[in-house]
Amino acid sequence: MAVFTPVDEADARDLLARYPLGDLISLRGIASGIENTNYFLTTGRGEFVLTVFERLTREQLPFYIELMRHLAERTVPVPDPQATVDGQRIAELHGKPCAIVTRLPGQCDMAPAEAHCALVGAALARMHLAGRDFPLRQPNLLGLDWWRATAPVVAPYLGEQAAAMLLDEVRIQAEFAQGATWRALPEGPAHCDLFRDNVLFAGTPEAPELGGFIDFYFAGCDRWLFDVAVCLNDWCVAPASGEFRPALAAAFLRAYAGVRPFEPAEYAAWAAMLRAAALRFWISRLFDFHLPRPAQTLTPHDPTHFERILRLRRTQAPFPLP
Ligand SMILES: Nc1ncnc2c1ncn2[C@@H]1O[C@H](COP(=O)(O)OP(=O)(O)O)[C@@H](O)[C@H]1O
Ligand SMILES: N[C@@H](CCOP(=O)(O)O)C(=O)O
Numbered sequence: 001m002a003v004f005t006p007v008d009e010a011d012a013r014d015l016l017a018r019y020p021l022g023d024l025i026s027l028r029g030i031a032s033g034i035e036n037t038n039y040f041l042t043t044g045r046g047e048f049v050l051t052v053f054e055r056l057t058r059e060q061l062p063f064y065i066e067l068m069r070h071l072a073e074r075t076v077p078v079p080d081p082q083a084t085v086d087g088q089r090i091a092e093l094h095g096k097p098c099a100i101v102t103r104l105p106g107q108c109d110m111a112p113a114e115a116h117c118a119l120v121g122a123a124l125a126r127m128h129l130a131g132r133d134f135p136l137r138q139p140n141l142l143g144l145d146w147w148r149a150t151a152p153v154v155a156p157y158l159g160e161q162a163a164a165m166l167l168d169e170v171r172i173q174a175e176f177a178q179g180a181t182w183r184a185l186p187e188g189p190a191h192c193d194l195f196r197d198n199v200l201f202a203g204t205p206e207a208p209e210l211g212g213f214i215d216f217y218f219a220g221c222d223r224w225l226f227d228v229a230v231c232l233n234d235w236c237v238a239p240a241s242g243e244f245r246p247a248l249a250a251a252f253l254r255a256y257a258g259v260r261p262f263e264p265a266e267y268a269a270w271a272a273m274l275r276a277a278a279l280r281f282w283i284s285r286l287f288d289f290h291l292p293r294p295a296q297t298l299t300p301h302d303p304t305h306f307e308r309i310l311r312l313r314r315t316q317a318p319f320p321l322p
Contacts, residue, residue, distance in 0.1 A: 005037040005052045005094050012041060012050070015093055018084040019100060021045045032197070034288075035217060040103060047103040049079065050093075056217060058090060058097040063138040064216050065089045065099055067131070067189055072102075074130040077123065077212030079104060106200035106211030114251035117235050119210045120199055121255035124191075124231065127213065128224045129260055131189035140192050140220030144177050147283055154286040162307055169279050169310060176272045184265035185223040193218040194227060195234045225266050228256060229277035232319065233309055242309035244319045257322045271318040278313050282306035 012027045022044025030038040030049075037052040053061065065081045069089065072080035079101035081089040090097050109116055151170045155163040176182055191198070191213060200211030233242075236249040285303035292300065 004054050005096060007037070007039055007050065007052065007093060011093060012039075015050070015091060015098070015100075016041075016043060018086075018091060019082055020085055021048065021082060021100065035215075041100065048082065048100050049103050050098060050100050052093050052096050052098045053217075054096065056097070058092075061090050061097055061099070063136050064219055066136055067134060067219055068101065068216055070134045071127060071130055076127045076130050077104060077210055078127075078216065079212070079214060104200050104212040104214060106202035106209070108197045108199060109201050109205065109208070110196050112196060112235055112248065113205070113208075114247055115206075116199075116201060116208050117248045117252040118255035119201070119208060120194070120231065120235060121252040122259050123210055123213065124194065124227060125256045125259035128186075128188060128190070128227070134189050138220050140190065140218075140222040140226070142192070142218060142280060142284060143220070143222060144173060147279060148174065150283050150287055154283060154290060157286065157290045165307075165311065165314070166279075166282070169275060169314070173272070173276050173279060176269075176276075181265050181268045182223070184263075185225055185269055186263060186266070187223045188221060189219060190222040190224060190227040191216060191219050192222060192227060192230065194231050223269075223273070224260075225262075225269055225273045226277060228253070229270075229273040230280070233274065233277050233281075233306075233313075236319075237309070242305065242312050246319065249319045250322070253319075254322050262321050267321055270321050271313070274318050275310060275313045278306050278310035282310055 007027065009024060009027055012024050016024055025042040025044065028040045030040060036054050039050040041048045041050045068078050069081050071078045082100045082102070083089050084091060090099055092098060147170050151166050155166055158166060193215065194213060198215040199213055201208040202211045203209035232244070232249055232252060236245055236252055237243060238245055282303055285301045285306060288300040289303050
């Protein structure tokens, strides 16, 4: 359950008094999610999501909030942060920063078909292109520097072989990030966590329509190919083994490349990037599993899933880019 900060109707009314969004009609806590407190908020002007930020500070939020605003303005389907009557998109509730964003239609689909993968691939490429003129810069805060700092912290919780693989992969990724191929990769604002639970679909399972992308709070400027690799490792694999499902991977990559064709450096970097994406989530899952935050009440995600995926990506040829 992801309501860390309880919000009652009186709180919501007080908050809404600062926004031109009409009166409160209903307020309902959202059970899923692991980072923030989220409520569905219905007002006289429509349906919104109220997020109370549990981890991010007010100073860290403008990058995420302005990025969503920038993308929404360019018709990428993402939550649109609403402004108060005095033009602020970040407010405060119970001493924590909060935001009200538009509610996107649909639900996530944890068993996607080719049609879902194609919709997400094309929209991800559109999102990357739409972010090119976004003026704020913030690195992916869970990128290489964080892997280097955190891998030695979590390695003692692993067996000898797994710890050796973890530290070896961090070393390889650090070398890779020093090279000309990495420097030539196109980059810009990236979602960095576009897993199946962060994409909503309307329509029907047979004829899905994209509701949009949510949960931008791990976003940062990174190589666009990293976003593609994060998606491939989640959307296009058999859940038990982590092996690629070729039809899903092909549908995703073809749709992405149909909007933004891959560049030569991206072909050269693809195998390393699939490993980087597996490493990123293996480390964060190990960290959440072995060193949970004091207030964390949720079951952490299984780290061994990404250990398995990393091992596969280190030993098998990658699914080819089109
Ligand atoms: N803008 C939105 N539109 C519709 N549903 C949303 C929106 N934002 C969040 N949700 C719902 O809230 C859930 C948790 O949100 P999420 O951002 O993933 O939380 P967390 O950051 O805590 O992981 C999502 O799975 C989705 O059901
Ligand atoms: N996608 C990450 C966990 C981040 O959680 P989210 O609910 O905020 O997307 C993982 O699967 O490890």
